[in-house]
Amino acid sequence: MTAALLDPLHLLPPPTTQPWDALRNQSPARRIRRADGSVVTMPLPLFWYAPDWYLYPLEVSRHLAAAVAQMGVCVAALRSEVAGGDHPSPLHDEAMPRLVPYRPERYGFQCTDFDDAQFVDLRLTLVREPSGRFAFPPAQVARWESDSGKEIISGGGWVEAASFPPDVADLMHLGSKIVQIRTLSPSAAVMVSINPIDLDNELPAILDADPDGIILRADRFHLTGFQLAKLIQKTRRIIDDRHSATLPLWIVPGPITADDAAKLVALGASAVAIDAWCQPLREEDFRPPASAAARLGFTDNKTPSAQSHIDAIAASHLRASIERFTGMLLSTLDGSVSDRLGTFDQAWAETLGVRFLG
Structure with missing residues (x-):
C-alpha cells in the first residue's frame, strides 16, 4: 500500500454552524478552455500519464x-502502442478520454493520432528510463515500429532519446509548434509537459507560447509531500x-493515495496522474480463466470476452481509489487554500x- 505523502494536510469540513449542501458539486468533470x-x-x-504499453x-x-x-480516466496512448493493423482499440473507436504523447523526436507517432484526440501532450523534456538511460528500451521501439509489436526494425538495441534534431528546436519556436498541432488536431487541447527544473526561467517562456495547459512531471524526483505541495503552489503562482x-x-x-490526489487539487492542481495506482496491473495475468466446460473441450458461450475480463481486472485495482478521490473532491470546500x-x-x-489547527 502506498504511504500518504500529504498526511499532515487535512481537507477541512464546513464550519459547525454551516449547513452542508451535498448537491453543490454534483459533477467532478473538468472543462478545459x-x-x-x-x-x-x-x-x-x-x-494515466506514462503507461508502459x-x-x-x-x-x-x-x-x-x-x-x-471508461472509468473516466484520461489515458495516454499512441495508436501504435495499443492497436495493430486492422484492430483498433476501443480507446480510439469510442472517443474515450485520450492524451496523445507527442515527443519532439516523434517516435511512434502517426498522423492518425491527431484524429479526435481530446488532449495532445507536447513533451519537451528528457526523462530517465528505469535503467537510468535517456533512451527507449528495445521492446518499446518494437511496439512503435511494427503493427504486431513483435518485429524490431531498428535492430533491437536501445534508442537514445533526442538522438536527432527535434522539431521544437528551442522555446522561441514553441508557439509556432503549438499552432501547428492545433491545426492538425482541431478537437484537442494542447498541453506542454515540463520537468520542475529552472521553472522561473523556462515556464514563463513556455506560457508565452500560449499552450492550453501545463503538465508538471515531478514523478522522477522523489519529492517529499512538503516539497511537492510547495512545488505545486510555486508553479501555480507563476502561471x-x-x-x-x-x-x-x-x-x-509519483506514488500517492486517493486522499493525496484530492489534496493536490485543493493546493492548485487541475488534474492528477494516477500511474502509481495502475502499477499493479503489470503483475496481472489477463488471460480469461477457462470454464470447466471449456477445459473438457466443450464450447462455452458464457466465457467472458477479453474486454469484459480486462474491464473487471482494471476495476478491481482502480475503482475504490477513484471513488474515494471523487468523494473527497466533491466535498472539498470552495474558497482560498x-x-x-x-x-x-x-x-x-x-x-x-x-489554516493552522494547533
Missing part, C-alpha cells in the same frame, strides 16, 4: 486502455502571474498558507 474559446471536457481530473501483449494493451478510460488563473496545471506526482486545507504542523501552515 482552449485558446480559441472552445471547450474540452474531462470526465474526472485524473489521467510495451510490457503488455498488444491484445491486452488494446483492451486495457479502454478499460481504464497565474504570467498567464491566467484558469490555465490548467496537471501534476504527475486556507478555507480548503488545514494542518497541525506550523511549518506547513506558514509555508503553504493553509
Whole structure:
C-alpha cells in the first residue's frame, strides 16, 4: 500500500454552524478552455500519464486502455502502442478520454493520432528510463515500429532519446509548434509537459507560447509531500502571474493515495496522474480463466470476452481509489487554500498558507 505523502494536510469540513449542501458539486468533470474559446471536457481530473504499453501483449494493451478510460480516466496512448493493423482499440473507436504523447523526436507517432484526440501532450523534456538511460528500451521501439509489436526494425538495441534534431528546436519556436498541432488536431487541447527544473526561467517562456495547459512531471524526483505541495503552489503562482488563473496545471506526482490526489487539487492542481495506482496491473495475468466446460473441450458461450475480463481486472485495482478521490473532491470546500486545507504542523501552515489547527 502506498504511504500518504500529504498526511499532515487535512481537507477541512464546513464550519459547525454551516449547513452542508451535498448537491453543490454534483459533477467532478473538468472543462478545459482552449485558446480559441472552445471547450474540452474531462470526465474526472485524473489521467494515466506514462503507461508502459510495451510490457503488455498488444491484445491486452488494446483492451486495457479502454478499460481504464471508461472509468473516466484520461489515458495516454499512441495508436501504435495499443492497436495493430486492422484492430483498433476501443480507446480510439469510442472517443474515450485520450492524451496523445507527442515527443519532439516523434517516435511512434502517426498522423492518425491527431484524429479526435481530446488532449495532445507536447513533451519537451528528457526523462530517465528505469535503467537510468535517456533512451527507449528495445521492446518499446518494437511496439512503435511494427503493427504486431513483435518485429524490431531498428535492430533491437536501445534508442537514445533526442538522438536527432527535434522539431521544437528551442522555446522561441514553441508557439509556432503549438499552432501547428492545433491545426492538425482541431478537437484537442494542447498541453506542454515540463520537468520542475529552472521553472522561473523556462515556464514563463513556455506560457508565452500560449499552450492550453501545463503538465508538471515531478514523478522522477522523489519529492517529499512538503516539497511537492510547495512545488505545486510555486508553479501555480507563476502561471497565474504570467498567464491566467484558469490555465490548467496537471501534476504527475509519483506514488500517492486517493486522499493525496484530492489534496493536490485543493493546493492548485487541475488534474492528477494516477500511474502509481495502475502499477499493479503489470503483475496481472489477463488471460480469461477457462470454464470447466471449456477445459473438457466443450464450447462455452458464457466465457467472458477479453474486454469484459480486462474491464473487471482494471476495476478491481482502480475503482475504490477513484471513488474515494471523487468523494473527497466533491466535498472539498470552495474558497482560498486556507478555507480548503488545514494542518497541525506550523511549518506547513506558514509555508503553504493553509489554516493552522494547533
